[in-house]
Structures are given as structure tokens and as C-alpha cells.
Amino acid sequence: MIFLKRQFPIIIAFVAGIMLWIRYYIPSETSNSIEEGYLNWVRIIVGFAAILGILSLLQHHLIKIRLKRPGFAFSYVTIAAFILMMLAGLAPFAIPGFAEKNMESGSLFNWLYEFTFIPMQATMFSVLAFFIASAAFRAFRARSMEATLLLLAALIMMVGRVPIGDLISNATPTFQLFGNDYHVIDLEEWTSWLLNVPNAAAKRGILLGVYLSQIAIAIRIIFGIERTYMGGGD
Amino acid sequence: MDFVTLILNLDRKIIFAFVAVLVAWPLIWPLALPIETTPEVRSIFAAIEALPNGSDIIIAADYDPSSKPELQPFTYSLLAHCFEKDLKVHLLTLWPGGPALIQQAIEDVAAQYNKTSGTDYCFLGYKPGNAAVVGGLTNSITGTYPTDFYNKQTATMPLYQRVQSVKDVKYIVDIAAGATVEVWIAFASAPEKVPMSAACTAVSAAGYYAYYTAGQLDGISGGMKGSAEYDVLLMNNYPTVKVGGATRIAGNAVKGMDAQSAVHLFIVLSIILANICYFIANKRQRDERRGA
Numbered sequence: 001m002i003f004l005k006r007q008f009p010i011i012i013a014f015v016a017g018i019m020l021w022i023r024y025y026i027p028s029e030t031s032n033s034i035e036e037g038y039l040n041w042v043r044i045i046v047g048f049a050a051i052l053g054i055l056s057l058l059q060h061h062l063i064k065i066r067l068k069r070p071g072f073a074f075s076y077v078t079i080a081a082f083i084l085m086m087l088a089g090l091a092p093f094a095i096p097g098f099a100e101k102n103m104e105s106g107s108l109f110n111w112l113y114e115f116t117f118i119p120m121q122a123t124m125f126s127v128l129a130f131f132i133a134s135a136a137f138r139a140f141r142a143r144s145m146e147a148t149l150l151l152l153a154a155l156i157m158m159v160g161r162v163p164i165g166d167l168i169s170n171a172t173p174t175f176q177l178f179g180n181d182y183h184v185i186d187l188e189e190w191t192s193w194l195l196n197v198p199n200a201a202a203k204r205g206i207l208l209g210v211y212l213s214q215i216a217i218a219i220r221i222i223f224g225i226e227r228t229y230m231g232g233g234d
Numbered sequence: 235m236d237f238v239t240l241i242l243n244l245d246r247k248i249i250f251a252f253v254a255v256l257v258a259w260p261l262i263w264p265l266a267l268p269i270e271t272t273p274e275v276r277s278i279f280a281a282i283e284a285l286p287n288g289s290d291i292i293i294a295a296d297y298d299p300s301s302k303p304e305l306q307p308f309t310y311s312l313l314a315h316c317f318e319k320d321l322k323v324h325l326l327t328l329w330p331g332g333p334a335l336i337q338q339a340i341e342d343v344a345a346q347y348n349k350t351s352g353t354d355y356c357f358l359g360y361k362p363g364n365a366a367v368v369g370g371l372t373n374s375i376t377g378t379y380p381t382d383f384y385n386k387q388t389a390t391m392p393l394y395q396r397v398q399s400v401k402d403v404k405y406i407v408d409i410a411a412g413a414t415v416e417v418w419i420a421f422a423s424a425p426e427k428v429p430m431s432a433a434c435t436a437v438s439a440a441g442y443y444a445y446y447t448a449g450q451l452d453g454i455s456g457g458m459k460g461s462a463e464y465d466v467l468l469m470n471n472y473p474t475v476k477v478g479g480a481t482r483i484a485g486n487a488v489k490g491m492d493a494q495s496a497v498h499l500f501i502v503l504s505i506i507l508a509n510i511c512y513f514i515a516n517k518r519q520r521d522e523r524r525g526a
Contacts, residue, residue: 032373039370039378046363050330105341113334121299121331129497133253134246137504141512151505158502161436161459163267164495188272195443203444 010224017222058082088112153194160187238518241511249504256500260492267492274446275463277453278431281405282315283471289404290322290397292371294418295339297411298331301435305409307487308433308461309339311468312407317347318472322393323355324375324403328367328414333360333383351384352391359383364414368421372400399426406430415442419450433460458494461487 020038023031061075088095088109099106142148159165165187172184182189220226235243285291293312297305316323327336340357349355358379361367370378375397376388388394397403400422407430408418415432423430429452432442436457445451455464465488468475 036370036373036377039366039373042366043361043363043370043378046366050362105337110334110337114338117331118299118302118335122302125300129257130250130253133497133501133504134249136501137244137249137508138246140505140508142509151509155502155505158498161456162495162498163269163491164499166270167267188270192272195440196447199440200443200447203441204448207444 006227006230009230010227013221014224017218021222054082085109085112085117156187156190157194160191165191238511238514241507242515252500252504253497256496257493260496261489264489265492265495267495269459269462269466269488269491271463271467272460274454274456275460276467278407278433278455279315279453279464279467279471281429281431281452282312282319282321282407285319285321285404287320288322290324290393290402291316291405291407292324292326292400292403292422294326294328294406294408294410294414295332295336296328296408296414297335297435298329299335301411302335303490304435304458304461304487305411305433306335306339307458307490308455308464309336309409310343310486311461311464312409312433313339313343314346314475315464315468315472317343317349317354318475320354322397324358324393324397325355326358326367326379327360328364328417329411330360330362337383351382352386352393354393356388356391356393357383358388364417365421368417372422372426374399400428401426403428407433409433410438411435412438415445415451419445424450431455433464436460458487458490462491 016038019034023035058079061078064072064075065079088107091108095108098108098111140151140154142151159168169183169185169187172186174181174183176182217226221229282291293309293316295305295309313323313325323340325336325340327333336357340355343349344351344355351357358375359382361379367378376394379388382388382391400406406418406423406428408415410432411434415434418430418432422428430450431453432445432451433455434442434457436459439454439456439460442451442454446454455461465485469485
């Protein structure tokens with residue numbers, strides 16, 4: 001049992017890691033087919049992980065209902081919606097009043113998706129606009145130099161990336177510099193500079209750090225140094 | 235209560251009411267603000283425009299209804315652009331909530347252009363496992379997707395008699411609400427040397443400029459503004475693209491930009507006002523302390 005729990009996962013990680021790493025340096029039909037087989041396995045495992053997620057979600061809500069925890073009534077809604085969508089998608093028979101095949105336009109599944117799922121998700125996301133407006137009004141203060149820089153960048157981006165920003169820029173007088181015409185307030189130029197220079201530079205630095213650490217972690221996993229993915233301490 | 239104190243203690247419901255009115259007003263009575271295009275979006279349009287007629291393109295629509303207002307108009311316009319140029323479209327999604335949304339878009343646009351599934355386009359549907367799916371497509375499209383969204387065998391489709399893998403397509407566009415752009419760059423575009431562009435939500439667009447400036451992305455379309463710019467470019471270059479009517483192909487994002495402009499301007503003005511009031515209140519406090 002200890003072998004299956006400890007050594008076996010390390011062997012799998014080592015063999016799979018080394019094989020897929022070497023595959024990049026020895027491109028051949030064999031290495032391609034090994035990679036294809038591996039990717040098929042990954043997709044199957046991810047599929048099972050999705051099932052595990054669904055079961056875990058159901059279990060969480062069933063326990064909530066059984067123990068009558070606060071808000072347990074909403075768990076009934078979650079489970080009912082889950083069963084309804086699953087039946088609509090998987091029903092092996094035609095549902096009266098809807099298209100014959102489950103995934104066709106006009107099917108019950110698509111009807112539920114279009115008239116419940118889309119509006120509900122869109123509503124949830126739209127609410128953000130109200131909270132962002134309120135939060136920005138209350139909390140966005142030029143309290144320090146860093147906060148002032150952030151505030152200025154945010155103000156330029158918010159106006160500069162919408163059509164009204166173009167109107168404002170075009171309404172300001174122009175001047176010539178190195179043979180080019182510039183507006184006194186040129187929000188498109190300013191937003192473009194913010195995105196392409198400081199933003200891209202900062203992001204590139206972060207990405208390099210992230211990917212270098214990912215390589216380090218991958219090496220640690222392949223050689224069995226990093227074992228936290230197995231659920232234990234070390 | 236004086237004005238400064240009133241502003242600093244403003245009930246958030248008043249702000250909510252302003253936002254609601256400013257979103258609804260321009261949607262009911264459009265302001266028709268002119269939309270200028272940015273180099274990032276013009277690059278995407280130019281890249282698609284430069285593809286030879288009949289080329290194959292992969293469009294990954296990796297989003298779900300929460301990003302519909304920002305990204306669905308881009309999908310419509312891009313599909314219309316591809317069909318105007320008779321490009322062969324391979325459409326798929328890595329997001330579980332996406333397929334029915336993509337189905338609407340492809341069925342609407344394909345019907346408008348009389349395009350046939352399996353010959354002119356293929357909607358491959360959803361598969362879990364982001365990197366594993368994209369990596370699989372570089373080996374074999376039909377191997378990764380043995381059937382399409384409608385459960386039809388892909389291997390027998392005319393489209394896949396000449397296209398085997400990502401290597402055989404000329405371009406990739408990822409329309410993404412999450413971090414799938416990096417997956418497409420790392421596992422398909424860069425190793426197979428297939429150029430690509432990305433259309434993403436406004437909140438995630440800034441994160442992809444590092445790839446854009448490095449040349450790994452030809453262009454970036456950020457949020458509804460990017461979609462509106464693509465709409466404008468499409469309508470200016472292809473006047474036959476239908477605007478409005480029963481099947482709206484282009485112009486959907488343009489309509490949303492008035493509301494977005496109004497709300498952005500309101501937020502900016504309210505932040506400036508709140509900061510002025512904050513500094514006045516601070517000065518008063520300092521003066522009171524000095525006086526005491």
C-alpha cells in the first residue's frame with residue numbers, strides 16, 4: 001500500500017515527465033505517438049476529474065440540506081437545476097414542444113441555456129459595474145505617490161479606451177513634434193504607451209518569474225523532490 | 235451637512251442609480267459616438283485580410299455567457315469576415331459553458347452566408363483539459379475530436395481530408411475570457427509556427443501586451459471596445475455585411491460603446507470629485523487641529 005501511495009506516483013511522474021521532455025529534443029513518429037497517447041490519457045483523467053467535481057458539488061449540497069445549514073433552501077435550487085439541465089441534455093427521448101435532438105437549436109437544453117443560463121450569468125457579471133463604480137468612488141484616493149500614479153493611469157485608461165476619449169482628444173489643439181502632429185491631450189497615444197511600455201514590461205518580468213518557477217517546480221516533481229501533490233506534507 | 239461631507243458620505247444606492255440610468259439611456263437613445271480603431275485591432279483585421287481565400291483558420295471561442303457582451307460580437311464579426319473571404323473555419327471551445335453560445339453564432343452566420351458544416355466550417359465543440367486538447371490538435375484534429383459538436387464523424391468530413399493538424403492551418407484566433415491565450419501560444423502557435431491573435435475581455439487584455447510587443451500575437455482586441463473596432467473595420471471594408479435585421483452579424487458591440495463611454499466618464503468624474511472632497515476634508519481637519 002505504501003508503494004502505491006508514495007513510490008508509484010513518483011515513478012509515474014518521473015517516467016511521464018522525462019518522456020515528454022525528451023520528446024521535444026527527439027522529434028520522431030514514435031515520440032509523437034507517445035505524446036498523443038499521453039495527451040489522450042490526460043483528457044480522460046480530466047473528464048473523470050469533472051465527474052468528481054460534480055459528485056463533490058452534489059455531496060456538499062446534500063449534506064447542507066440534511067444538516068439544515070443556513071441557506072440550505074438554495075441547495076434545493078442548485079440540485080433541481082442540475083437535474084433539469086442534465087435530463088434536458090441527456091434525455092434519450094424527444095421532449096414535446098422542443099427540437100428532437102438534445103443539442104440542436106430549439107431543444108429544451110438550448111432553450112434553458114439561452115433563457116436561463118445566459119441571462120443569469122450575464123446578470124451576475126453586470127452587477128460588477130455597479131460595485132466597481134461604488135468602490136472606485138469610495139476607495140480610489142490619491143493617498144500616496146503610488147496611489148496617485150495608479151489613479152492617474154486608471155483615469156487615462158478609463159477615458160482613453162472608449163469613444164468619448166477620442167472625442168476629448170480630437171477637441172484639443174494640435175502641435176508638431178519631430179514632424180508629427182499630436183493633440184495636447186492624446187488619450188489614444190497615452191493609453192497605447194501605458195499598455196505597450198510600463199504594462200508590458202511589468203507583465204514580462206512577472207511572466208519570466210512565474211515560468212522560471214514553474215520549470216523549477218516541474219524539475220522538483222519529476223525527480224521526486226516536490227511531493228505535496230500527493231496530499232502529504234513532504 | 236455641507237457639500238463635501240455629503241459627497242464623502244454619499245449613499246452607494248445613488249451611485250447605483252446613476253450607473254443604471256447611464257447604461258440604459260444610451261441603449262434606448264443611442265448617442266452614435268464615432269469609434270476610432272487602434273493598431274492592435276487593425277493588426278488582427280489585416281492578418282485575416284492577408285490570408286489567401288480558402289485558407290484554414292482555427293477559432294477558439296473560450297468564453298461563457300458572463301463575457302457574452304464583450305466577446306460574442308467579436309465572434310460574429312470574425313466569422314462573418316472569415317466567410318466573406320471564404321476561409322475554412324475550425325471552431326472549438328475549451329470552456330464548458332461556451333458551446334451553446336458558439337453554436338448560436340456559427341449557425342446564425344453560416345446561415346447568412348450559406349455555408350455548410352463539414353465542408354466550409356466545423357464546430358468541434360468542447361473538450362476538457364486545455365493544454366492536453368491544444369497539444370492534441372498539433373498531432374491530429376480528428377484524433378482529438380473524433381466527432382464534432384453534432385456528433386458527426388470528423389474523419390469523413392471533406393474539411394479534414396486535407397487538414398490533419400494545427401500545422402495545416404494558416405491562422406489561429408483565440409477569443410478568450412480567461413488564460414487560454416497563453417495555452418494556445420505555448421502549445422500551438424509557437425511550436426507549430428502558426429501566427430495568432432487574441433480577443434479577450436477588457437480586464438485581461440493588459441496581461442497579453444507582453445506577448446503582443448514580443449510579436450507572439452499579431453494583435454489584441456480588448457473587451458467590447460475591441461469588438462466594436464472590429465465591427466467598424468468589417469462594416470467599412472465589407473459594406474455587404476448586414477447591420478441590424480433579424481440576424482445581426484456586425485454592429486452589436488458598437489451599440490454598447492455609448493453606454494460604456496457614459497459609465498466610464500461618470501466613474502472618472504466621480505473619482506475626481508471624491509478626491510477633491512477628500513483633500514478639502516483633510517485640509518479642514520488639519521486646520522482644525524492647528525486651531526485647537
